[in-house]
Amino acid sequence: MTQELAPMPSSPTAAHSAGWWRDAVIYQVYVRSFADSDGDGIGDLRGIRERLPYLADLGVDAVWLTPFYASPQADGGYDVADYRAVDPLFGDLSDADDLVREAHRLGLRVIVDIVPNHTSDRHTWFQAALAGGPDAPERQLYHFRPGKGEDGELPPNDWESVFGGPAWTRTADGEWYLHLFAPEQPDLNWDSPAVREEFDSILRFWLDLGVDGFRIDVAHGMVKAEGLPDIGLSEQAKLIGAQVLPFFDQDGVHEIHRSWRRLLDGYEGDRIGVAEAWAPNAERLALYVRPDELHQAFNFQFLTCEWEAAAMHRVIDESLLATRSVGAPTTWVLSNHDVVRHTTRYGGGEQGLRRARAAALLTLALPGSVYVYQGEELGLPEVEDLPDAVRQDPAFFRGDGQDGRRDGCRVPLPWSGAKAPYGFGPGGSWLPQPDAWAGLSVEAQTGDPRSTLELYRSALALRRQLDGLGDGEMEWLPGPDGMLTFRRPGLVCTLNTLDTEAEMPVPGRPVLASAALEFSGAAVRIPGETCVWWAV
Structure with a gap:
């Protein structure tokens, strides 16, 4: 039924x-x-x-x-x-x-x-950094660096933007600035006390x-890691969340x-x-x-x-x-x-x-x-x-x-x-x-x-309504293959991840399900890809 x-x-x-x-x-x-x-x-x-x-x-x-x-x-x-x-x-x-x-x-x-992590390139700080040239004090609020190569024509390191392409853009005066996202999003330098004071405010x-x-x-x-070291790998966006990078998940944060x-x-x-x-x-x-x-x-x-x-x-x-x-x-x-x-x-x-x-x-x-x-x-x-x-x-x-x-x-x-x-x-x-x-x-x-x-x-x-949900403990319970079953205070949750139905003993009174259930005596057939909450 x-x-x-x-x-x-x-x-x-x-x-x-x-x-x-x-x-x-x-x-x-x-x-x-x-x-x-x-x-x-x-x-x-x-x-x-x-x-x-x-x-x-x-x-x-x-x-x-x-x-x-x-x-x-x-x-x-x-x-x-x-x-x-x-x-x-x-x-x-x-x-x-x-x-x-x-x-x-x-x-x-x-x-x-x-x-x-970054401002807009229209922020007053960055506009002053561009207008003031290499000696502008506002450049200390961001990551400006000279380039590599004979004439500084190469980026300061091999970092890539999360959005693709290099993480550096060259300014009209020849220096480069760091942007881990779009060029319109220059990265702030959190070694600067002025940056920290501004964000507190x-x-x-x-x-x-x-x-x-x-x-x-x-x-x-x-x-960022001291010295902004090269990574030595391409397709760096695929490494985010997979390993510590010199620009992400540094202990200093x-x-x-x-x-x-x-x-x-x-x-x-x-x-x-x-x-x-x-x-x-x-x-x-x-x-x-x-x-x-x-x-x-x-x-x-x-x-x-x-x-x-x-x-x-x-x-x-x-x-x-x-x-x-x-x-x-x-x-x-x-x-x-x-x-x-x-x-x-x-x-x-x-x-x-x-x-x-x-x-x-x-x-x-x-x-x-x-x-x-x-x-x-x-x-x-x-x-x-x-x-x-x-x-x-x-x-x-x-x-x-x-x-x-x-x-x-x-x-x-x-x-x-x-x-x-x-x-x-x-x-x-x-x-x-x-x-x-x-x-x-x-x-x-x-x-x-x-x-x-x-x-x-x-x-x-x-x-x-249920005191046992939210923060607290949980306990895994045994169940059929492809099934996740766990107990919270007053509740059992069962998830059938398979695309076929699974049969199991009824663990309690059903109070909510993501699809209709069928009962046969003391057993219940849970449709494929369905989760059920049971009051116990």
Whole structure:
């Protein structure tokens, strides 16, 4: 028989005494693609504020906003010209203040991006560095170097940009400057006291406005190895997260994060720092969340894990062991604005959606905190057929770096209606939305018990009601091949990773499943690529 699953009855959940972030589900908003209030086709802060009730109803605890600062937008706002100003594309400072206040009124915390590895080439510091020539004091704020070769015509070393091509650009006066990303994003020199003092001031500016923390972009990149040594290898972007590089995951970054932790601890209300850190293993990632450093670090090993039970088991074990060794929670993530959406990564089509729904329940049952990327609660796939003419990812215009296809996960959200822009705003949208998205909109999925949106709403409601979910312990249980089974206090989670059904004894009362179950006496047949939560 097929069983419809009823929600668990409500029960109060006590706040975690050790910090709200240890249990939190945090929703990532890609600002330009969430909601547009003024009809220019680009999302903005007012649009986000107007849609905050949706996030409160979804059941998340906090919102992370991608950069909305003044920027030429060479890399979607990650090239910041003024860290204390809102770009007119997104509104003004009063809109940011209104958004934070309204989020707090609804019980949501707000995390904002900070971009400390590099500035925009339009930043006043870099403009002064160019205008002043080789002797300009502002050049000490960045990495300017003479070139190699008879006339300095070669880059200072062999480092490559993450976006492809050399990581150096030559100026009109013959010196070269370092940019690990686009040429419009010169790297800051964190050996300079002025750089450190400026960022302390920037953090205080936003903390004083009321934000609850910072997601630190390229948290692994601010410190470079002394002497900027050659690597001796090409295709260096493929080495990121696989080994320590002279420009990434240097030990010196931890002193910076310790100083920021002291600054955060000086404010009331549990303000947090979140590391976007690519490290070669779980043990090095855990260094970013030691007790005197940051509060969270994204678990990219989990994000990149293949859909296979043994691989998932191994990554989960390694992640939990590493973070527990430093007393930190593990921070799980399936998608973000820099990677192909996991519905597509897991195979696309119906299979990809089945796996994505199952992965959502798995992730929300694991110990620690979870990040949800906007649109994953709708089951949105990657948009893989965007015309080249509309793409804006800087890596698309350079070779041998990232795949240059990040625009496909940044297409604006569908809210309502039968045709684009699906309620995104009163005008169009900066990237075209597929015709098939009418059936994936918030409006279309709301109230449909079989929809991915309602699956997320149910899972998030249960996560709040069940004291055993969130931070805490877990225990693996035996199960059939291809099955992951573990116990949390009051709950058992089972995931069938195979594409065929698996039969097992009923471990408890089913309270949520990513697909319909069939029962036969004391046994249950779990469909392929399905996750189930059982109350015990």
